[in-house]
Amino acid sequence: MNGGQVDLDRRPVLRGIDLSVEPGEAVAVLGANGSGKSTLVRALLGLVPLSGGRTLLYGSPPDRFREWWRIGYVPQRLSVGGGVPTTIREVVASGRISRQRRLRPTGAADREATMRALETVGLADRASDPVQSLSGGQQQRVLIARALAGEPDTFVMDEPTAGVDSESQLLLAETLSVLVARGKTVLLVAHELGPLEPLITRAVVLRHGSVCHDGPPPRAVGTHALPGHDHVHPHAVQAPVGPLDWRPTS
Numbered sequence: 001m002n003g004g005q006v007d008l009d010r011r012p013v014l015r016g017i018d019l020s021v022e023p024g025e026a027v028a029v030l031g032a033n034g035s036g037k038s039t040l041v042r043a044l045l046g047l048v049p050l051s052g053g054r055t056l057l058y059g060s061p062p063d064r065f066r067e068w069w070r071i072g073y074v075p076q077r078l079s080v081g082g083g084v085p086t087t088i089r090e091v092v093a094s095g096r097i098s099r100q101r102r103l104r105p106t107g108a109a110d111r112e113a114t115m116r117a118l119e120t121v122g123l124a125d126r127a128s129d130p131v132q133s134l135s136g137g138q139q140q141r142v143l144i145a146r147a148l149a150g151e152p153d154t155f156v157m158d159e160p161t162a163g164v165d166s167e168s169q170l171l172l173a174e175t176l177s178v179l180v181a182r183g184k185t186v187l188l189v190a191h192e193l194g195p196l197e198p199l200i201t202r203a204v205v206l207r208h209g210s211v212c213h214d215g216p217p218p219r220a221v222g223t224h225a226l227p228g229h230d231h232v233h234p235h236a237v238q239a240p241v242g243p244l245d246w247r248p249t250s
């Protein structure tokens, strides 16, 4: 099988990936530690170079893609703030950058979207606090708020519930359900679906860097739910221009 391929340190990490995500889908990427889930979402977005195959974002290769505001990416760990004191509001407001035209000052719409996102994740009252003062789970909520503030069409989230308390997980599940109901697309990495389970419409299970299941999420009892069942989801063989479309070149 020829498909999307990633090598890291000259070691094969992803092999033969053929995956398309349609607008309005809520897709979970599942699999054991080290199976390649984070690498897959990063490669889909063009953040990790491919050694074979190609990835398309709304029909364009990442280096020619000009509509980054359409995609809200939540990385696995907080990668902003660093040693520089940064407020929670500033981090969340940075989610508006890809929507702002060059040299245009921050406007009322930006401020409103930032506050709405902070309220959604329950951190509005902490807006002026340094992001470094938050726990790991709360920092994860800041990253989610940053993506929400950008009002993207597609959310790509790497383990959004990892290290997050159960109340925040429920809040996230509710937020994502509303977004999916409004036609937004969600692709998330998860170890366990937990409260996210009801909103997930499709599961892609990785094993040793290859897709071993693409179809109904594991809640479905029966052979379809079993990782390794070689059901091919119809979306994997159609040729639409979805938000994330990764196909082999040949």
Ligand SMILES: Nc1ncnc2c1ncn2[C@@H]1O[C@H](COP(=O)(O)OP(=O)(O)OP(=O)(O)O)[C@@H](O)[C@H]1O
Pocket: 008, 009, 013, 031, 032, 033, 034, 035, 036, 037, 038, 039, 040
């Ligand atoms: N920068 C890198 N250089 C070399 N190898 C890497 C790098 N990043 C990841 N890997 C390797 O690639 C494989 C897949 O890693 P990846 O983080 O994508 O897995 P994962 O399924 O997301 O794991 P986890 O559930 O633990 O987050 C692992 O064997 C990992 O050691």
